[in-house]
Amino acid sequence: MANIRDIAKEAGVGIATVSRYLNDTGYVSDEVKVKIQKVIEELNYKPNALARAIFTKNSKTIGLMVPNISNPFFNQMASVIEEYANEMGYNIFLCNTDDNPEKESKYLDVLQSHRVAGIIVARSKCKEAYSNIDIPVISFESHISDKIITVSSDNYNGGKIAFDHLYQCGCRKMIHIKGPTCFEATEDRSRGFLDAAKDKNLKIDLIEFETDFQVKMLEENIESLNKIGECDGIFVFNDIAAATVIKFLRKKGVRIPEEVQIMGFDNSFICELLHPSLTTINQPIQALGKYTIELLIKLINDEDIEIEDYLMETKLIKRETTLS
Amino acid sequence: MANIRDIAKEAGVGIATVSRYLNDTGYVSDEVKVKIQKVIEELNYKPNALARAIFTKNSKTIGLMVPNISNPFFNQMASVIEEYANEMGYNIFLCNTDDNPEKESKYLDVLQSHRVAGIIVARSKCKEAYSNIDIPVISFESHISDKIITVSSDNYNGGKIAFDHLYQCGCRKMIHIKGPTCFEATEDRSRGFLDAAKDKNLKIDLIEFETDFQVKMLEENIESLNKIGECDGIFVFNDIAAATVIKFLRKKGVRIPEEVQIMGFDNSFICELLHPSLTTINQPIQALGKYTIELLIKLINDEDIEIEDYLMETKLIKRETTLS
DNA sequence: CTTCGTTATGGAGTCGTTTACATATGTTCA
């Protein structure tokens, strides 16, 4: 592929002149501009972004690490982040960690090697790896260290809201199906839910799912679902797991919401598609994604911002799996 | 950040020796190896992948362009592609085209500038832009030119299978809800379905959706859904749209599958979560993704492979929205 | 007529790698 030297030669000008033309920095006569542009098109020249990044020390690239891009929550995040990054002239380097600390750590090296301008890591499982990183990092849904900003929804309060709603709907014998213990976000939801229950002196039965989002969720968790006993309300750690639970209960002939009321978490697109549609807690994904990338770009631009937790508001989305 | 010169100096050796150590090419004494490794860790040195790529002319990076990463079908593809790319030592540069030709074209320039080793583009909307590209390209679900390999499911046959199944289940008055005309994949499904109907001398009513995957699908397409008249079977262009249709019909009190049988397309994870669970046509996403990336890497490695269409088999997944 | 600012251009050094080549030592084998 042609390089800047080829263009300069073919256009009969110096390299510096071509560079000035490309970057619109410094003087280039109109006459020469036309000549250069013509050659660029003839040779289908695309300036080498790698060479440029080496020199300017600015790759205009952001590393995005998510557990898995097929997870509906994280790919919505990714979509929002891509949108804003693109607007700001940044590109996305995608990494799936698979919730695997080793893969995360390897990708972290890769991102450093590629000199990404900044990193967004969702649900990190490899916190020690970030101790000596000199690239701006924003952590999503996971506290890495007191040097790294964490952005997340207010999961704790979301859990509280979920309890209050079920309680208000008349539930007095509730079950909480919680996610794998290693996820901060779902732990916070649980804590919020249980704390609110304690306030009302209600005892909650706990069932633990061992998988997060999985296509085969139902079969894999059928064991734990069989433990569902007498209850009038269930709070499930996310919408997809809730859908799994609904499916399970319907197969057993349980009427929802008349006999058992159910709540999910996330306000994923499937809530509306389910029957009955799923009452849930909304995470403001749009705002979350936008805020995360904005913070990161501020860090990249060396603006000084408070290193602290940023919690985004969660709220109740009332649908048909709960009574009025 | 430290560079190779710093390492060489600090370790008291030459640059070439450090490079040989890093790449395990040529001789380096064990004694020196230890010394270099120690310095590398002390200075937290990460070799600059950009500089390396400039010289070797191999960025070990693959550009992935999809309509949108939040689309469940394409993010599953992306997940599979990431997995295999990672295994082969490649990284993913993510681009959302939003089905927007201009955005796609701009990203195509960016990918060329970044000297990606290869490009996977899903559902391209900007075919002319690929005429003078000298980077290997695999096109997914879209025919760009006779120089570029296309990979897709056998959508046409999938449409036929769908018709045959509904017919076999007793449907004689069918509606087909088709996707936006500009998508080759859904057009092929329609053609297959309609051709099979013609074979049986059945006339099919057509309804067109104007949106592909959208969170607000139901509201946006309520207009066209109102056109659903008397029928005993509906073939919808994909699962999520089918879920929207089911939701709509249930609200109207239509019993599924007793009164109307429904089929989707994709075999997305939501099929199992719906009630009744959705009969659909499977697209072998795993195989599709794996095959796509394998072909691309073969192209990158200059293996000569047939430039032709690669069609992957689609098959019926029988669930509860159709009778026996 | 000199000085100054604006316009316009190009050469050379730099960014951080890899590799071709030169060099040097030690071992083996005829």
Added chain:
DNA sequence: TGAACATATGTAAACGACTCCATAACGAAG
């Protein structure tokens, strides 16, 4: 003993960009 080879290392020239600096022409201002 000396040729051949394996081991070990360093220098310098690429790769493709950007930018500092030098150079030069030109008009305006003093």
